[in-house]
Amino acid sequence: MSEQPEQPVPPVAREIGVPAMALIVLVGVSGSGKSTFARRHFGPTQVISSDFCRGLVADDENDQSATPDAFEMLHHIVGTRLRRGLLTVVDATSVQYQARQQLVALAKAHNVLVDAIVLDVPAELAVERNATRPDRDFGPHVITRQHKDLRRSLGKISRDGFRRVHVLRGAEIDNVTITLEPAWTDLRHRTGPFDIIGDVHGCSSELETLLSTLGYQDGRHPQGRTAVFVGDLVDRGPDTPGVLRRVMGMVEAGTALCVCGNHEQKLVRALNGRKVRVAHGLAESLAQLGEADPEFVTAATAFMDGLISHYQLDEGRLVVAHAGLKEPYHGRASGRVRAFALYGDTTGETDEYGLPIRYPWAEEYRGRAMVVYGHTPTVEPEWVNNTICLDTGVVFGGRLTALRYPERELVSVPAEQVWYEPARPLAGPPQRDPAALDIGDVRGNRFVETRFGGTIRIREENAAAALEIMSRFAVDPRWLVYLPPTMAPPETSRLDGYLEHPAEAFEEFAAAGVTRVVCEEKHMGSRAVAVLARTPEAAEKRFGVADGGAGMVYTRTGRPFFGALMGELVDGLRAAAEPLWAELGTDWLVLDGELLPWSAKAESLIRGQYASVGAAAGAALPEVVAALEAAAGRGLDVGSTLDRARRRQDNAARFRDAYARYCWPVSGLDGVRFAPFQILAAEGRATAVHQPHDWHLDLLARLDSPLIGPTRRVYVSLDSAESRDAAVAWWEAMTAAGGEGMVVKPVERPEGRVQPGVKVRGQEYLRIIYGPDYTESLDVLRRRFLGRKRSMALREHALGLEALSRLADGEPLWRVHEAVFGVLAMESEPVDPRL
Ligand code: UTP
Ligand code: MG
Helix, strand or coil: CCCCCCCCCCCCCEEEEEECCEEEEEECCCCCCHHHHHHHHCCCCCEEEHHHHHHHHHCCCCCHHHHHHHHHHHHHHHHHHHHCCCCEEEECCCCCHHHHHHHHHHHHHCCCEEEEEEEECCHHHHHHHHHCCCCCCCCHHHHHHHHHHHHHHHCCHHHCCCCEEEEEECCHHHHEEEEEECCCCEECCCCCCEEEECCCCCCHHHHHHHHHHCCCECCECCCCCEEEECCCCCCCCCCHHHHHHHHHHHHHHCCEEEECCHHHHHHHHHHCCCCCCCCCCHHHHHHHHHHCCHHHHHHHHHHHHCCECEEEEHHHCEEEECCCCCHHHCCCCCHHHHHHHHHCCEEEEECCCCCEEECCHHHHCCCCCEEEECCCCECCCCCECCEEECCCEHHHCCEEEEEEECCCEEEEEECCCCCCCCCCCCECCCCCCCCCCCHHHCCCCEEEECCCCCEEEECHHHHHHHHHHHHHHCCCHHHCCCCCCCCECCCCCCCCCCCCCHHHHHHHHHHCCCCEEEEEEECCCEEEEEEEECCHHHHHHHHCCCCCCCEEEECCCCCECCHHHHHHHHHHHHHHCHHHHHHHCCCEEEEEEEEECHHHHHHHHHHHHHHHHHHHHHHHHHHHHHHHHHHHHCCCCCHHHHHHHHHHHHHHHHHHHHHHCCCCCCECCECCEEEEEEEEEECCECHHHHCCHHHHHHHHCCCCCCCECCCCEEEEECCCHHHHHHHHHHHHHHHHCCCCEEEEEECCCCCCCCCCCEEEECHHHHHHHHCCCHHHHHHHHCCCCCHHHHHHHHHHHHHHHHHHHHHHCCCCHHHHHHHHHHHHHHCCCCCCCCC
16 A cells, blocks of 8 residues: 655635725735736736836836836826726835825725735745846845835734735735625626616605506516615605615615615714714604614614615616716725715805705716716706706605616606705706807817717817817807718719719619619709707707797708898798608607709809809800811811810800709799708607618608708619619709709618718719819729718718717717717818819
C-alpha cells in the first residue's frame, strides 16, 4: 500500500463583495502586489494605475517628476469613467490619507459608492519582491516609509468615507473571490408590465378601488403585472396602517415594488423615537399606528426603513422615484441622490404659503428613460419631456392615479371625500414653455438616433447654418414638426436623348425586391407642409400655440407662405380636410404636398434667373440666325453653324415655354392650389410610417375644394412589361404636354437602404435646370455624380419619419425638433443643386 501524499493546507478562502458600479481604491505599499491583484480580478480598462498615467504624461513610468501631472491625469480619467457609470479601480499606493481623500471626493462628486481594498503585506516581503524589479530602483527606506503611513492609516481608514474597507492579509490575498453586487436601485432586469401608483397618503379605500380597477385580485394581478408605488403611502389620510398592510403584503409576495417617499422617511424617524416636527399629517399616522398591533408597527417601521430611493426598471427605460430624478442620478447612490429622489430639487425660495418652491427639473430633463414620480400634487398628470407626476392629490379630495407601463395609459379613481385640507391649492398642469427650445439641443456635432436609418450625424457647420435659418426666417417653431426630405433622381438614363427616364427607376426598385410602385405626377410648384388643427383650441392643446391660429403652411426650409394670406389659406385647407377628422379620429393633421403655381412663391427667382436667360436668348438668337442666313445667301459655307444657331433659337423658345407653363397670375388665393400627396401624421399615428401610398392617395382624393388640386397617378406592377410600358407612355405624354415629370415610390416600403422615392423629370423640364442647350451636351451631363444626393435623400427621409414618430408618440417638442433640425442642417451640405 502506497502512502497517501500529504494534504495541502486548505487555502484561506475569503469572499468580498464590491458594488458593480463603484470606485475601488487599492491600498498597499509598493511591492504589495496591487497591480498583480488588479490584473487578476478586473478587466484591463477598468484598472487605472498611477504608473500608466505617469507613462502617458512622461513616456516613462518611473519619472517621479511627472507625479503631479500623472495624478491629475489619473483623476481626469477616473472622473470621466465614473460620470459614464463604469466600474473603476485605482492602482496607486494610496497609503496617505490625502491621496485617498481625493479619490473619495471624486467618487462622491459622481454619486458613486467607493470601496477600499487594502493589501496588508509585511514590509520585508515587499522589499524583497521589489529587489528583483528593474523598474523599482528605490531603496528599502521608501517602502518602510509607505508601510509606516499605511499602519497609521489603518486605524482610522473606516472614517475616510469608504462604503466598506476590505483588508486582506497573507494567504487571503491570493485566495479571495470578488463578487460584483448590483446596486439596490438596479432592477433593470424586471421588464414589467407595471402599474405605477401615485401618492396614496393613507387613502386605503381608494387604493383598494384603484387596485381592483387595474385588475388586481387580493394584491395579485392575474396577468402577472407588478404594481410600483411612488412612495408617500402614509400620513394625512384615514388609514395609513391599512395602506401599509396592503403594500407590505404585495411587496413581500413579489407583486409590488415601492420606493421611499419623504413622508416614510420622516415617519420612520418619528417611530424610532427621533425628534421630528409633527406636522403635514404625521400626527394622524402616529395616532393610527398607536392603535395598531405593536408587532405590525415594528414590521412596518422596518419596511419603511428599508425602502430605497429609486428604481431603474425595464433595461433602464423606466425610472421610478418619489420626487423624480434627473438623468445623471439614475442608478447612482449618494446622499445627494437620495435627497433629490425624496424631496426633489428646490430653488431655495418659499412661496406665499411658506412652502418650498420646487425646481422644475422635468423641464430640463433630456434623458432617455421615462421618469415616473409623485410628490407634487397636481390637478391633471401631464407629460413633460418623458416624465410624469402621478400625484393627483387623493387625500386632498382629488384622485388616486396609476400609469400603466408600457401602455402609457392613465387610470384613476376619485377621492371619496376631502380627507385633509391642502396648505396651498393643487398646482395646475405644469406650465411648459414650448417656444423655449434650448439652443444646446441642436448646436455642435450631433448624432440623432432614428428607428428608420440608424444614427445620423449632423455636422457642426451644417447645424450652424440651420440655426441661422431657424432663428431668422422660420415659422413659429411649435409648428415646425416636419421638413420634407430631398429626393434623388434615378441612375442616369442610357437612352438616347434622355438624362432621366422611368426605365432606371423601375429597374432600381425591382432590384430591391419591390413588386408594385406608384407613379405620381410631379407638380411644379413649391413643396409645402400644412399643419392643420380642427379648431384653435385643438391647436393650443396639441401645438401649444394660443394665438388663435389653427395651422401653418411652410416651405421645405420652414418659411411661411404668403404672410398676410396665411390665415385664409389655413382656414381653406382646414375646411377641405373636414372628411379626415372623423375618418382618422384626430383633431390635427400634418399634410405633405405641393403649392401651386410655382410663381406664387418663386416669382423673383423666375424673373431674375430664368426670364432673363429667356429674354437674352430671345433677343440675340434671331439676329444671329438672320446674319448667318444672309451669309449663306451670299454663298458662304456656314451650314453647320446656321443649323446650330437655328437649334439654339428653337431651344430658347422651348426654354421659355417650359418655365412659363408653371406660372400663372393669382389674385389673393384665387388661382392658388394645394396638391396633397401624403398624410404625414395625426393623433397617435405617424401615418407616413405605417400606411402604404395607395391609402394616402385614396383618402386624399376624397377632399373636395377649389383649393385642393389632384395628384394624378398610375400604379405599376414591375413584373409586367406592359404595365411598365404603360407608365412610360403616361410619363411621356405628361412631360410632352409640359409636365415636370413624376415621382416613383414603392407602394409598400421594403426593408433596407432603398430610396423612398425617385423623381424622373421630363426632357423639357430639365431644360430649365440644365440650360436651354443641355440636349447638345448630354454626354458630359451623363457623368453627373448622384451618390451624395442619394445618400442625403435616405438620411433626410429617416430623420423626417423619426420626427413624425416622435410627434405622434407625444414626445416633447425638443425631441421632434432634433430630427427636423437635422433635415434642415443636412440641406446645407454641398450637393449639385441640379439634381
Ligand atoms: P506588483 O507589481 O503587483 O506590486 O508586485 P505593486 O503593489 O503594484 O507595486 P507598485 O506599487 O506598483 O510598485 C510586485 C512584484 O511582486 C510580485 C510581482 O510579480 C512583482 O514582481 N508578486 C506580487 C509576487 O511575487 N507575489 C504576489 O502575490 C504578488
Ligand atoms: Mg503596481
